[in-house]
Amino acid sequence: MTLVAGVDSSTQSCKVLIVDAGTGHIVRVGKAAHPDGSEIAPAHWWSALQDAIHDAGGLADVAAVSVAGQQHGMVLLDTEGRVLRDALLWNDTRSAGAAADLITEIGAAELAQRCGSVPVASLTITKVRWVRDHEPAIAARVAAVALPHDWLSWRLRGYGPADQSPLGSDLEQLTTDRSDASGTGYWSPHTGSYDLDLFRAAFGRTARVAGSAEHAGTHIVLPKVAAPSDITGTVHSDLFVGAAAVTVKVGAGAGDNAAGALGLGAASGDVVISVGTSGTVFAVSAHPSADATGTIAGFADASGAYLPIAVTLNAARILSTTAGLLGIDFEEFATLALAAQPGSAGVVLVPYFEGERTPNLPDATASFHGLSITSTTRENIARASIEGMLCGLAGGLDAIKASGTAVERVLLIGGAVQNTAVQIVAGQVFDALVVVPTPGEYVARGAAAQAAWLLTGTRPDWALETIAAPPADYRPEILGQYRAVAGAA
Numbered sequence: 505m506t507l508v509a510g511v512d513s514s515t516q517s518c519k520v521l522i523v524d525a526g527t528g529h530i531v532r533v534g535k536a537a538h539p540d541g542s543e544i545a546p547a548h549w550w551s552a553l554q555d556a557i558h559d560a561g562g563l564a565d566v567a568a569v570s571v572a573g574q575q576h577g578m579v580l581l582d583t584e585g586r587v588l589r590d591a592l593l594w595n596d597t598r599s600a601g602a603a604a605d606l607i608t609e610i611g612a613a614e615l616a617q618r619c620g621s622v623p624v625a626s627l628t629i630t631k632v633r634w635v636r637d638h639e640p641a642i643a644a645r646v647a648a649v650a651l652p653h654d655w656l657s658w659r660l661r662g663y664g665p666a667d668q669s670p671l672g673s674d675l676e677q678l679t680t681d682r683s684d685a686s687g688t689g690y691w692s693p694h695t696g697s698y699d700l701d702l703f704r705a706a707f708g709r710t711a712r713v714a715g716s717a718e719h720a721g722t723h724i725v726l727p728k729v730a731a732p733s734d735i736t737g738t739v740h741s742d743l744f745v746g747a748a749a750v751t752v753k754v755g756a757g758a759g760d761n762a763a764g765a766l767g768l769g770a771a772s773g774d775v776v777i778s779v780g781t782s783g784t785v786f787a788v789s790a791h792p793s794a795d796a797t798g799t800i801a802g803f804a805d806a807s808g809a810y811l812p813i814a815v816t817l818n819a820a821r822i823l824s825t826t827a828g829l830l831g832i833d834f835e836e837f838a839t840l841a842l843a844a845q846p847g848s849a850g851v852v853l854v855p856y857f858e859g860e861r862t863p864n865l866p867d868a869t870a871s872f873h874g875l876s877i878t879s880t881t882r883e884n885i886a887r888a889s890i891e892g893m894l895c896g897l898a899g900g901l902d903a904i905k906a907s908g909t910a911v912e913r914v915l916l917i918g919g920a921v922q923n924t925a926v927q928i929v930a931g932q933v934f935d936a937l938v939v940v941p942t943p944g945e946y947v948a949r950g951a952a953a954q955a956a957w958l959l960t961g962t963r964p965d966w967a968l969e970t971i972a973a974p975p976a977d978y979r980p981e982i983l984g985q986y987r988a989v990a991g992a993a
């Protein structure tokens with residue numbers, strides 16, 4: 505049996521799956537937590553990755569590994585490979601003004617046309633603009649801009665800060681993949697190349713692609729974009745503490761949503777809804793998209809196709825926040841929510857706890873509506889939290905449908921989907937057949953599938969297990985009452 509490893513370095517934790525490359529069957533798992541916050545020192549991801557690999561029993565018997573990760577996070581490196589400031593993550597909204605400035609300067613339609621997306625605060629392009637405007641001394645020292653999965657893959661291969669890494673700080677070795685590059689806002693899924701003019705317009709300095717000799721030493725390095733089944737190098741022997749070093753190939757990696765699509769084997773007619781820290785609604789498409797309204801971001805996927813996606817900033821943490829307020833665990837939360845009637849007796853939570861991205865309301869806050877003496881029960885508060893979370897995602901589903909994407913079934917994944925109440929309420933909020941894959945780490949599985957792909961040259965076709973689907977029980981009144989108040993939020 506040949507083993508491969510897949511990593512999901514996501515917002516809240518790092519997860520590692522070691523699987524049989526032939527069947528996708530899980531052999532070992534590992535996990536380590538990330539600190540909270542929307543601004544994180546990348547060193548935390550690196551130590552969590554090493555802990556999670558250790559927790560999974562190491563890589564000594566593994567033939568290949570790929571790293572998927574949270575998208576958009578801005579990792580700025582100096583010429584010595586040192587991280588210049590904490591990474592600003594996808595859920596950091598301080599660059600909302602920078603997004604607005606870019607749209608004013610360049611135009612929403614042109615930005616969508618050139619790079620697939622109208623920038624919001626989540627996209628890397630707005631973060632580099634923010635650094636240009638607010639931290640000019642740091643901006644002047646930037647030698648490379650990478651994303652979380654690019655930086656971790658580089659470190660796995662032995663590169664990093666010159667004084668801490670066996671192979672030194674060679675920035676020319678930085679790589680990324682199409683899916684994560686497309687989340688920067690300065691790489692075009694349409695042309696398959698960086699829009700270096702756009703990068704310069706945003707940051708005020710010129711850039712070049714890693715490995716290109718021209719302008720070496722003067723221009724900022726952007727990671728080279730590897731193809732889906734490329735081998736970018738091997739894991740450095742220093743990672744094999746206490747075991748004999750072996751050759752472990754490293755794949756291109758991916759953004760977490762594209763890796764999720766790969767892990768599910770998502771095909772035409774499948775729309776994936778992921779309820780993790782972020783809420784995402786996406787499909788694999790044969791064609792690039794360019795939505796000038798900004799509702800759908802036109803990313804690339806991890807197989808050579810495209811990934812239209814709508815993303816909310818508020819998802820699983822809505823439930824942990826309300827469960828914390830009620831002083832209960834997730835099991836009791838599910839029981840309470842299911843004891844309330846659909847529609848929560850008119851109680852509606854508009855869940856913009858962290859501002860919101862879709863719709864683009866970076867400064868919004870959350871609010872409960874419809875509270876009366878009789879409707880203010882623990883049951884209604886629990887159910888309204890789930891309904892509010894899923895109604896936010898229903899907007900994304902509508903936008904994906906309206907863009908002409910076929911929706912034959914919705915595949916529900918992400919940490920919060922372990923909650924039975926979330927599964928059942930999804931069947932009431934989404935006007936579509938809802939299918940729940942057996943809860944698991946589908947992003948890490950997608951990264952593992954990429955690792956298997958690079959070994960054999962053939963994309964694996966692993967079976968997808970599902971659990972009993974929630975009953976088809978669409979209740980349009982839930983979305984109706986949500987929209988009546990959220991429209992005014």
Ligand SMILES: Nc1ncnc2c1ncn2[C@@H]1O[C@H](COP(=O)(O)OP(=O)(O)O)[C@@H](O)[C@H]1O
Nearest residue numbers: 514515516517780781820834918919920922923
């Ligand atoms: N049974 C549950 N009910 C509701 N939320 C849950 C449950 N189990 C885990 N979660 C939530 O899922 C989230 C983690 O999901 P995950 O998809 O791993 O997130 P991410 O990939 O963004 O780090 C956490 O916010 C956690 O509280």
Ligand SMILES: O=C(CO)[C@@H](O)[C@H](O)COP(=O)(O)O
Nearest residue numbers: 514515574575594780781782
């Ligand atoms: O911003 C996006 C996608 O555009 C998010 O999906 C991030 O990629 C974070 O994902 P999770 O950690 O919540 O899985």
